[in-house]
Amino acid sequence: MIIRFRSKGGMIRVNVDASSTFSDALSQVQTQLGLQNDDFYISNAPNSPGKHSAELRHQTIQQLDLHHGDILFVSNETQSVSEAAPVVARSTNGATVTIDAGTVPSLDIKQIQQLPLDDMLDKADGSIPRKKSSMCRHGDKGMCEYCSPLPPWDKAYLEEHKIKHKSFHAHLKEINEHNNNRNKSSSYIAPLTEPDYSIDLNCTSGHAPYPHGICSKCQPAPITLQQQGFRMVDHVEFADHSVLNEFIDAWRQTGMQRFGIFYGRYEAYDKVPLGIKAVVEAIYEPPQACELDGITLLEWEDQTFVDSVAESLGLCQVGMVFTDLTDSGQSNGSVLCKRHKDSFFLSCIEVLMASRSQSLHPNITKHSESGKYSSKFVTCVITGNLKGEIEPRVYQVSASAEALVKADDIGASTHPNMVCVKETMGKRYVPEVFFSKINEYGLEVKENAKPAFPVDFLLVTLLDSFPLEPTPMFRQKFPIENRDYMGSLQNLKSVKNVLNLGEYNVALSDFHFLVYVLKMGVLGESDSQVLLRYIKDKNDEELQALVNSGSWMTLLTILEHSD
The missing domain is CATH 3.10.20.90 (Phosphatidylinositol 3-kinase Catalytic Subunit; Chain A, domain 1)
Incomplete structure (x- = not known):
C-alpha cells in the first residue's frame, strides 16, 4: 500500500x-x-x-x-x-x-472517529414529512408551506408529540442551519464547544498564576444556567423484562438497595426525529456493600475484563442503575413514592455521581472543537410511582452540569433537591452563577444561584420501554455476581448446573455465565473467541467447533470431578 x-x-x-x-x-x-x-x-x-x-x-x-x-x-x-x-x-x-x-503514549494516525450510528444520523436529512392538507391549493406533485417537510427541531411538532427535548443530532442540524445562514463559507467549523468553567492556572498574560494573580483572559465568565433543550440519548429500551426483573429481585429478597452497570448498544430511535436509543442487554453488578437506605461501591478489579467481554459482543457500558425502594408495609407488593415533583427526581448527590460518570464516558463527535461533547451515558433509578408501583426512571445531566463538577464549582447540600454553589477557595475560583426561570407572570427572569439552586436545572429526562416482541441477546440462567450475601454463588457447581440443561444455545447465552467461564482461563484464546462469536452471531458451525475443541473438553472434565 x-x-x-x-x-x-x-x-x-x-x-x-x-x-x-x-x-x-x-x-x-x-x-x-x-x-x-x-x-x-x-x-x-x-x-x-x-x-x-x-x-x-x-x-x-x-x-x-x-x-x-x-x-x-x-x-x-x-x-x-x-x-x-x-x-x-x-x-x-x-x-x-x-x-x-x-x-501521548504512542502514535495514532486515526482522526476523530465517532460511532457509526452518529455517522449515519449526520448523513440523514431528518425532515419530518407532512401530508397534503385542506389548506393546500396545488396538485398531488406540488408542495406548499402547509405540506412541506418540517425540520427535525420544529418546536410545534415536538410539543404536539409531547417530546420534551429535541435529539442531539436535530440540535446539531439546527445550529449548522443557523451558522450556514450567517456564514456562507465553504469550510466547516465545528459548532460545539465544551463548556469550561475552570480558571486557567497557566495563563500567559504575564501575571503570577492564580490565586496570586488573575485577569479577564484566565477568569471564567459568569454562568447562566437554563434547562438543556436537547438530549444525547432520547430513549432507553430494555431488551427483555427479565433484565430489569432479575436486578430488582435482589431488593425483593433482602430489602437492600442494589447498583448495576448497563451493558448494551446504541441504535436509532424513530419515535423522535434523528433520535438515539440505548438498548440494555445485561446488567452487571460490581462489588458493593448494600444497605437498607444506600449503597457503598467497592473496588471493581475486573472491570477492564468485563468491558472486553462486552466489547467482543458488540456491547459497551451505556449507563448505570440503582434502586431506591421502600416497602409500603401494606403486604401487597406496593412501595413508597419518594420521588415526585414536590420532592426530587435525582438527589444532589446522585447528580454529582451522574456528572462524573458521564465525564468518564465522553461522547466522541466531530462536531466539537475538542472531539468530544457531553456523553451518552444514562442514569436509571428504580423507585416507586404515585400508584405504589415499581418503575424505572431514566435521566442524564446537562453538559453544564459536567463542566460545573469538573471545575469543582458545585457540591451536595442538605436538601436533596438543591445543589450548593461552592465558595472560591485556594486554587478554586467560582464565578458568578445565575439561573433563568419563568416567574409567576410568565416572564423569564435571572436569579443568583448562590448559595444553592434547584437540581432540575441540571437534569434531562429520558423515556424508557420494553419491546413488544423481545429478541434479547441473553437468557438469564446463571447466578448473578457479587450476591454472596443472598446465597447466590458463582462456582463450578453453578456452571455444571447450567451446562446440564442440555441446550447449549440457551445455556451459553448468559452474560454473567460468559464472564465467569472466560475468567476461569480454561478455554484457550481462540476457543474463547469462538464462544463469543457464537453468542453474537448464533452460527451453529461456531457452536460445533467450540464443543469439539480440546479446551471445552477440559472444562467438562473439570466439572465432572468437581463437587
Whole structure:
C-alpha cells in the first residue's frame, strides 16, 4: 500500500507492505527527501511534535494502524509540548479523542472517529414529512408551506408529540442551519464547544498564576444556567423484562438497595426525529456493600475484563442503575413514592455521581472543537410511582452540569433537591452563577444561584420501554455476581448446573455465565473467541467447533470431578 509523507519540500509517496516494520518506510523517506540522518520527527497532524523516527522504527505498519492513502507529516524540527498542537489518541472503546501532546503514549494516525450510528444520523436529512392538507391549493406533485417537510427541531411538532427535548443530532442540524445562514463559507467549523468553567492556572498574560494573580483572559465568565433543550440519548429500551426483573429481585429478597452497570448498544430511535436509543442487554453488578437506605461501591478489579467481554459482543457500558425502594408495609407488593415533583427526581448527590460518570464516558463527535461533547451515558433509578408501583426512571445531566463538577464549582447540600454553589477557595475560583426561570407572570427572569439552586436545572429526562416482541441477546440462567450475601454463588457447581440443561444455545447465552467461564482461563484464546462469536452471531458451525475443541473438553472434565 501507499503511505504519503508531507514535508516542507513537498509530498512523497512510499510503497510499503502491511506486515513490514516502519523502518522500511522511514528509509525511503530519508532517501527521497535527502535527509542526512534519521534525526527527524513523524506526526499525524501539521505543527504537531509527533514522535522521533527512532521511536517508531521497530513498530509494524499494522501496530501503527496505518492504511492505504494515509498522510503523515515529516519535520526535522521539534516543538515544546506547550507550543504543540493537540494529538488524536484512541480511547478504550475504539473511538478516538484529542488529548494533550505531552501525554501521548504512542502514535495514532486515526482522526476523530465517532460511532457509526452518529455517522449515519449526520448523513440523514431528518425532515419530518407532512401530508397534503385542506389548506393546500396545488396538485398531488406540488408542495406548499402547509405540506412541506418540517425540520427535525420544529418546536410545534415536538410539543404536539409531547417530546420534551429535541435529539442531539436535530440540535446539531439546527445550529449548522443557523451558522450556514450567517456564514456562507465553504469550510466547516465545528459548532460545539465544551463548556469550561475552570480558571486557567497557566495563563500567559504575564501575571503570577492564580490565586496570586488573575485577569479577564484566565477568569471564567459568569454562568447562566437554563434547562438543556436537547438530549444525547432520547430513549432507553430494555431488551427483555427479565433484565430489569432479575436486578430488582435482589431488593425483593433482602430489602437492600442494589447498583448495576448497563451493558448494551446504541441504535436509532424513530419515535423522535434523528433520535438515539440505548438498548440494555445485561446488567452487571460490581462489588458493593448494600444497605437498607444506600449503597457503598467497592473496588471493581475486573472491570477492564468485563468491558472486553462486552466489547467482543458488540456491547459497551451505556449507563448505570440503582434502586431506591421502600416497602409500603401494606403486604401487597406496593412501595413508597419518594420521588415526585414536590420532592426530587435525582438527589444532589446522585447528580454529582451522574456528572462524573458521564465525564468518564465522553461522547466522541466531530462536531466539537475538542472531539468530544457531553456523553451518552444514562442514569436509571428504580423507585416507586404515585400508584405504589415499581418503575424505572431514566435521566442524564446537562453538559453544564459536567463542566460545573469538573471545575469543582458545585457540591451536595442538605436538601436533596438543591445543589450548593461552592465558595472560591485556594486554587478554586467560582464565578458568578445565575439561573433563568419563568416567574409567576410568565416572564423569564435571572436569579443568583448562590448559595444553592434547584437540581432540575441540571437534569434531562429520558423515556424508557420494553419491546413488544423481545429478541434479547441473553437468557438469564446463571447466578448473578457479587450476591454472596443472598446465597447466590458463582462456582463450578453453578456452571455444571447450567451446562446440564442440555441446550447449549440457551445455556451459553448468559452474560454473567460468559464472564465467569472466560475468567476461569480454561478455554484457550481462540476457543474463547469462538464462544463469543457464537453468542453474537448464533452460527451453529461456531457452536460445533467450540464443543469439539480440546479446551471445552477440559472444562467438562473439570466439572465432572468437581463437587
